[in-house]
Amino acid sequence: MTTLLESRLEEHATPTAPHVRLAPHLLDCLRCPGCSTDGPLVQDVRAHGAEVVSCTHCGSTYDHPDRILNLSNTAHSANPVFEQEFDDWEHNAEHYIHEPNSPLYQLLHTRKTKTFGITGCDAPIVLDLGAGTGYFSHYLANLGCHPVTLDFSPKMLQAGMKSYDLPAAVLYATPPLPFRSESFDAVIANGMLHHCKAQGALGAVLSEIHRVLKPGGMLYVFDRNGAWAGRCLHHFVLRIKELMQNRLTASASASRHEPDFMLEDLQSVLDAGFRIQRQRHISTLPTFATIVATNTLKYAGWPRLASTCQTLARPLLGILEQGLAARCFTVEQCLCLSKTTPESANERRVPESTTPRAVRTNRGRHT
Numbered sequence: 537m538t539t540l541l542e543s544r545l546e547e548h549a550t551p552t553a554p555h556v557r558l559a560p561h562l563l564d565c566l567r568c569p570g571c572s573t574d575g576p577l578v579q580d581v582r583a584h585g586a587e588v589v590s591c592t593h594c595g596s597t598y599d600h601p602d603r604i605l606n607l608s609n610t611a612h613s614a615n616p617v618f619e620q621e622f623d624d625w626e627h628n629a630e631h632y633i634h635e636p637n638s639p640l641y642q643l644l645h646t647r648k649t650k651t652f653g654i655t656g657c658d659a660p661i662v663l664d665l666g667a668g669t670g671y672f673s674h675y676l677a678n679l680g681c682h683p684v685t686l687d688f689s690p691k692m693l694q695a696g697m698k699s700y701d702l703p704a705a706v707l708y709a710t711p712p713l714p715f716r717s718e719s720f721d722a723v724i725a726n727g728m729l730h731h732c733k734a735q736g737a738l739g740a741v742l743s744e745i746h747r748v749l750k751p752g753g754m755l756y757v758f759d760r761n762g763a764w765a766g767r768c769l770h771h772f773v774l775r776i777k778e779l780m781q782n783r784l785t786a787s788a789s790a791s792r793h794e795p796d797f798m799l800e801d802l803q804s805v806l807d808a809g810f811r812i813q814r815q816r817h818i819s820t821l822p823t824f825a826t827i828v829a830t831n832t833l834k835y836a837g838w839p840r841l842a843s844t845c846q847t848l849a850r851p852l853l854g855i856l857e858q859g860l861a862a863r864c865f866t867v868e869q870c871l872c873l874s875k876t877t878p879e880s881a882n883e884r885r886v887p888e889s890t891t892p893r894a895v896r897t898n899r900g901r902h903t
């Protein structure tokens with residue numbers, strides 16, 4: 537029989553921090569940012585015990601503290617917009633993680649994923665680009681997908697790792713993308729592409745998305761549609777959010793100055809080699825507004841009132857959002873796009889039937 541002393545000694549002999557294995561699907565799709573070759577990249581334990589990922593071609597090494605693979609590049613340092621955005625997201629991380637903690641948050645994501653029938657069948661490998669705290673990745677992992685969560689903000693990724701234990705997270709600023717060509721079944725850009733537009737990098741990011749997708753792979757874009765009414769309401773909600781952030785002593789975001797994702801941006805997507813499979817407009821506004829308002833109540837010191845409001849609001853929100861899903865009121869356009877071959881270039885024009893009317897009439901009016 538094992539004595540207490542023996543079992544304590546055994547416990548002591550067992551390392552408390554065993555070798556951290558990175559998800560195999562992540563290692564399989566990596567391309568070394570140092571030499572831009574396909575490596576391969578392998579996990580290594582150095583003599584002094586530090587764990588790194590190293591490139592078998594050029595010898596570059598990358599560490600992965602808390603299972604966040606640090607491939608960070610400095611390419612953005614010359615771009616002031618990029619720098620500003622980076623600072624904003626670093627400041628926003630603690631605040632941003634609160635929204636998914638609301639029980640209403642699921643409604644937003646269920647609407648998006650159901651609209652496009654995103655499922656985990658065949659365990660697809662999905663890149664969650666500009667993933668923030670990685671709620672979408674978490675949702676995809678629960679569906680049976682293998683997500684790779686990429687963001688340039690260490691704090692956003694750290695907050696996400698703490699909350700969701702994401703399977704594979706990468707710290708990196710796109711473009712380019714640190715992945716092999718044709719390695720993903722799908723790419724999701726949720727609230728991401730309008731940031732690339734602000735950074736002057738939309739075309740380059742789109743061609744990188746095209747490169748890393750497998751033939752016939754899918755690109756899902758969820759982004760602001762630029763409709764006037766939707767934008768006004770959205771900024772009103774952001775104002776409440778800012779007030780809440782001040783209360784939490786976090787810094788305010790620059791969101792009010794972000795560009796929208798307009799018709800010409802959709803044309804850039806098609807020019808990069810994608811074809812529209814489906815296009816929808818959804819209003820996530822009532823849910824988003826309620827989350828912000830009830831979180832405000834919660835942090836103001838009335839958690840019970842906040843949860844009562846959430847319970848009462850839940851059944852109403854779905855109905856309300858469907859009623860508001862007219863283009864002029866929507867906040868987001870949802871695009872389901874498939875990768876095309878260069879030969880089908882002449883099919884890439886924006887079909888008139890899918891042209892969002894509100895976007896067209898409000899061109900040039902954004903703040």
Ligand SMILES: C[S@@+](CC[C@H](N)C(=O)[O-])C[C@H]1O[C@@H](n2cnc3c(N)ncnc32)[C@H](O)[C@@H]1O
Pocket residue numbers: 621625665666667668669670671672686687688689692708709710711725726727728731732735
């Ligand atoms: C509006 S948030 C969306 C976050 C997430 N997709 C979600 O739906 O919750 C935009 C995210 O994009 C990230 N981001 C912006 N530009 C980036 C870039 N060039 N490379 C990597 N991440 C970027 C920001 O750090 C931020 O987390």
Ligand SMILES: [Zn+2]
Pocket residue numbers: 568569570571572573575591592593594595596
């Ligand atoms: Zn290398």
